[in-house]
Amino acid sequence: MSPIIFVTGNANKLKEVREILSEGNHPIDIDSKSLDIDEIQGTTQEVAKAKCRRATELINGPCITEDTALCFEALKGLPGPYIKYFLAEVGHEGLNNMLAGFPTRDAWALCTFAYSAGPGSEPILFEGRTDGTIVPARGPPNFGWDPVFEPKGTGLTYAEMSSEQKNKLSHRYKALEKLRVFLQSQQ
Numbered sequence: 001m002s003p004i005i006f007v008t009g010n011a012n013k014l015k016e017v018r019e020i021l022s023e024g025n026h027p028i029d030i031d032s033k034s035l036d037i038d039e040i041q042g043t044t045q046e047v048a049k050a051k052c053r054r055a056t057e058l059i060n061g062p063c064i065t066e067d068t069a070l071c072f073e074a075l076k077g078l079p080g081p082y083i084k085y086f087l088a089e090v091g092h093e094g095l096n097n098m099l100a101g102f103p104t105r106d107a108w109a110l111c112t113f114a115y116s117a118g119p120g121s122e123p124i125l126f127e128g129r130t131d132g133t134i135v136p137a138r139g140p141p142n143f144g145w146d147p148v149f150e151p152k153g154t155g156l157t158y159a160e161m162s163s164e165q166k167n168k169l170s171h172r173y174k175a176l177e178k179l180r181v182f183l184q185s186q187q
């Protein structure tokens with residue numbers, strides 16, 4: 001199978017996707033294309049599908065895209081797919097402060113991969129969810145909100161984990177396990 005193209009503007013995502021898909025008995029090779037695609041407003045599934053439709057038109061061929069949401073229980077799932085803009089404006093401290101006065105700091109990270117066979121072909125979605133808690137930042141600030149998200153039962157934020165640890169339980173890993181099965185069935 002020729003490598004599938006992952007369209008993303010985010011180098012950290014690309015690194016993790018490569019690490020995860022190269023693991024195991026059936027490693028999957030991907031190419032990448034760095035494009036910043038306009039993102040619509042909507043549910044995580046609507047955002048993910050629109051991103052993939054646009055990407056497949058731009059590259060005029062099959063591709064995968066990914067959209068990540070960080071959802072706060074107290075805010076009924078928001079910021080969700082808009083976390084990028086919240087993080088950019090209010091930072092780690094602001095994300096924590098947003099939950100002051102609420103009874104729960106529970107949150108979940110949701111990764112939605114989308115695959116399209118080409119322009120006009122409806123994207124297929126693969127979702128992965130990891131439950132956790134929003135905490136004051138701990139660990140190196142290398143990737144987005146990793147320092148403020150502590151997956152349940154680990155006692156560590158994503159940022160405090162080695163990449164091997166994060167890649168065994170992350171939202172991205174869980175979504176990619178589903179995508180891996182699908183891509184292998186296409187061979």
Ligand SMILES: O=c1[nH]c(=O)c2ncn([C@@H]3O[C@H](COP(=O)(O)OP(=O)(O)OP(=O)(O)O)[C@@H](O)[C@H]3O)c2[nH]1
Binds near residue numbers: 010039068084
């Ligand atoms: O700490 C983190 N750990 C993660 O595992 C993770 N995955 C994504 N993100 C951030 O959450 C927003 C998603 O927005 P997003 O899905 O639109 O991504 P993006 O615009 O950066 O790339 P892309 O849309 O071109 O693929 C962006 O701010 C990403 O940096 C993460 N932060």
Ligand SMILES: [Mg+2]
Binds near residue numbers: 039084
């Ligand atoms: Mg984006």
